[in-house]
Structures are given as C-alpha cells and as structure tokens.
Amino acid sequence: MTDFESLSDDLVARRKQHLYRSRLVVEGPQGSEIQLSGKPYLNFCSNDYLGLANHPDVICAFQQAAQEFGVGSGASHLVNGHSYYHHQLEEALADFTGRPRALLFSTGYMANLGAVSALLGKGDAVFEDRLNHASLLDAGILSGARFQRYHHADVEDLERRLERADKGNRLVLTDGVFSMDGDMAPLDRLVEVTSRQGAWLMVDDAHGLACVGATGRGVMEVFALKPTSVQVLVGTLGKGFGTAGAFVAGSEEMIEMLIQKARTYIYTTAMPPAIAAATLASLKLVQEESWRRDHLIKLIQQFRKGAEQLGLKLLSSRTPIQPMLAGSAEEALRISEGLKERGVLVTAIRPPTVPKGTARLRVTLSAAHSESQVNRLLQELEQVMSHSCR
Ligand SMILES: *Cc1c(COP(=O)(O)O)cnc(C)c1O
Numbered sequence: 001m002t003d004f005e006s007l008s009d010d011l012v013a014r015r016k017q018h019l020y021r022s023r024l025v026v027e028g029p030q031g032s033e034i035q036l037s038g039k040p041y042l043n044f045c046s047n048d049y050l051g052l053a054n055h056p057d058v059i060c061a062f063q064q065a066a067q068e069f070g071v072g073s074g075a076s077h078l079v080n081g082h083s084y085y086h087h088q089l090e091e092a093l094a095d096f097t098g099r100p101r102a103l104l105f106s107t108g109y110m111a112n113l114g115a116v117s118a119l120l121g122k123g124d125a126v127f128e129d130r131l132n133h134a135s136l137l138d139a140g141i142l143s144g145a146r147f148q149r150y151h152h153a154d155v156e157d158l159e160r161r162l163e164r165a166d167k168g169n170r171l172v173l174t175d176g177v178f179s180m181d182g183d184m185a186p187l188d189r190l191v192e193v194t195s196r197q198g199a200w201l202m203v204d205d206a207h208g209l210a211c212v213g214a215t216g217r218g219v220m221e222v223f224a225l226k227p228t229s230v231q232v233l234v235g236t237l238g239k240g241f242g243t244a245g246a247f248v249a250g251s252e253e254m255i256e257m258l259i260q261k262a263r264t265y266i267y268t269t270a271m272p273p274a275i276a277a278a279t280l281a282s283l284k285l286v287q288e289e290s291w292r293r294d295h296l297i298k299l300i301q302q303f304r305k306g307a308e309q310l311g312l313k314l315l316s317s318r319t320p321i322q323p324m325l326a327g328s329a330e331e332a333l334r335i336s337e338g339l340k341e342r343g344v345l346v347t348a349i350r351p352p353t354v355p356k357g358t359a360r361l362r363v364t365l366s367a368a369h370s371e372s373q374v375n376r377l378l379q380e381l382e383q384v385m386s387h388s389c390r
Helices: 006-015 054-067 075-082 084-097 110-117 136-143 155-164 187-196 252-261 273-288 293-311 329-341 369-384
Strands: 033-036 039-043 101-105 127-128 145-150 172-175 200-204 232-235 247-251 321-327 347-349 359-364
Touching: 006 033, 006 200, 006 329, 033 321, 039 369, 054 084, 054 247, 054 273, 084 232, 084 247, 084 273, 084 347, 101 110, 101 252, 110 136, 110 172, 110 232, 110 252, 127 136, 127 155, 136 145, 145 155, 145 200, 145 247, 145 273, 172 187, 187 200, 247 329, 293 321, 293 369, 329 347
Parallel strands: 127 145, 127 172, 172 200, 200 232
Antiparallel strands: 033 039, 101 247, 232 247, 321 359, 347 359
C-alpha cells in the first residue's frame, strides 16, 4: 500500500486534462540538433539562444578550471567556497551591466527568492506583472510583503496600485523578456512610474541579457536606460550565456545587504568554480561575437514571415522566443507530438505555466540554427497544422 494513494487521483486527472508532464532523456550536447533515444532531432526548444552551451572555448575554460580547482566548491560563499573565479566573474558581470557590484547565485530561481526576501518584509509591498516567471511570483509571496499582480505590461494599472499602497518599501518586479510570450516589458514607462512613485524596480532579464540589445546588454539596452534607473537587475547564466547559475547586479549597498540577508545565498554551496570560469569565457564570446545576435535577428524575421504566410497565430515577439497559440492543452500536445514524429522538437507549454486557454508551442531560435533548419521547421509545421483548424 502506498502512502500516496490520496494523491494519485490528481495524477489521473492531470493525464485526462492533457496536463501530465514527463521528461526526455538527452544523449548529447545542446545544439541545433539534439539526440534522444538514439535519434537526432532538430531542436527548437532550448534556451541556449547564442549556441554557447557546447562552445569549445567554454568547454576548455571549464576543463582547465576543473584541473586547477577541482569540481566541488566545498562550501558556501561565506565560509570558504568563494573562489578566485567566482570573484572574477562577479567583477566582469558588474562591468558588463554597468553597475558597481554583482553577486552570483547558484540558480535564477534562488537569486529571485533570495533577493526579494532580503529587500522586503512585513509592512512592505510587492507588485508583479501577471505574466512574471514562477520564480518571481514565488519570491514575492515568500517575502511576506503585501503581494499584488498588475495586468500584463499595464503601467497605468500598476501606478494606480502604487498610489493606493501603504507606506513601507514598495518593489515592482518584472521579467525583462517574458519567458513564455517573448515580448519585452515596457521598461521605459516602468522606470518613469517607479521613479515618480518612489518605488524600487527589479528586472529579471533571464531571456534578454546576452541575446537582445546591440551588445547583448538586454532589455535595458533596447530602451537605452541608465543602469541607475533599475535598482535591481537579475540575469541568469543557463540561457543565453550557455552555462549555469545567476547573478543580481546593483549598488554597493544593495549587494552588501544581499550578502548579509539573502538566505538562498548564505545557506547553499557555491556553484562549482569551473562553472564561473566557463561563464567568463562565454561572457567574452557574448561581447566579442555580435554576429550571433545579428544572425538570430535574421532567423527571427525569417521564421515570423514564414509562419505568417502559413496563417499561424504568432504572438508579437521580437525576441528568440516565438510562441504560437494553440488554445487547448490537447491541441498544443498534438502539434508538439506531430512535430516530434517528424524529427522536430518544439515544447508544448500548458497551464499552469500559462493561463488557461492559451496553451502554446514555444519555438525558441538560436544563433546555432541555419536558415535551412528554420525552413525545415516551417515545412513540418505546415504539414502538422494542415490537420487542424487554424
Ligand atoms: C529560467 C528563468 C529563471 C530561473 O533561472 P534558473 O537559473 O533556470 O533557475 C528565472 N527567471 C526567469 C524569467 C526565467 O526565465
């Protein structure tokens, strides 16, 4: 007899509703092609937007640092796990984002939980875009501050809520590039409102840094904003940078506050130093090889043009995240499975990751793709979609 019997109804219900989740087992590196169960697939679901996860320079930096420093960091940053490479990377990321300091975290999820809980508490208030990433929503709830969500990208709605809020610190949280929609937050107007209202602004640019902006400095660069206009900037390293981990960047005082108070920083083992060394190599490629972003922009235009000709329901995104609405979870799964049978991987994104009725195929493009691979995606989509109502 299992102790989990009372939970198994939930599993059955999930299957019926086409919401059951399962995993693929990958048998090789990330790239434009990926191997699963002995078969190659065209890969349109990775977040390795610049194709750096398997780059020889990044691998070499990782191997050299592992030779020098071993694999495990051995302790948390505040004990003796904070290595030379961690420190170098923090300085390089502070420089890259134009801020006095940056602080490494082991994952983006932890960076968000740690930062928001360190900056806010009871008596404070947090305001979040409805479509924020789960880690930001969880961070807001965990902080104990009064929690509210404003309509997606609706700056007027946000301002009304800020005006009505009690005294205490007020923090506005937003994705830079929305992870499941691909659109960008209206950062210029968010900066205006938060500075007018005397609130702090925290931007999680997990999908923007490295890939958007002429030099890869993310949504802040797209809107030509001064670093000081966004008090807390979060970046993750497992997406465009192709490695793992995350950082928070901002003022000297804010970072020192996080070192004292962020529990997901203090009570966890530092990431392996070799990951930090590998990220130093990938940060160099992000800055030096702007052709990767130029090529991505071409692929985005090619995909959007082709998908529009096929009459697909694209969301309005200028980023490598190019979702297509399918409506029901069942239809999203059908398309995703149809593509997989044809050797193309595109993930179906279903509730609760996205609101009910907006299940979608989330196509992600990478600088590692060629134009002919994008054409192949469009051809296979045409085949699979011809069996459904558009
Ligand atoms: C992926 C993601 C995270 C989580 O980052 P991890 O390093 O994968 O934990 C946080 N925020 C956003 C917006 C993300 O897309």
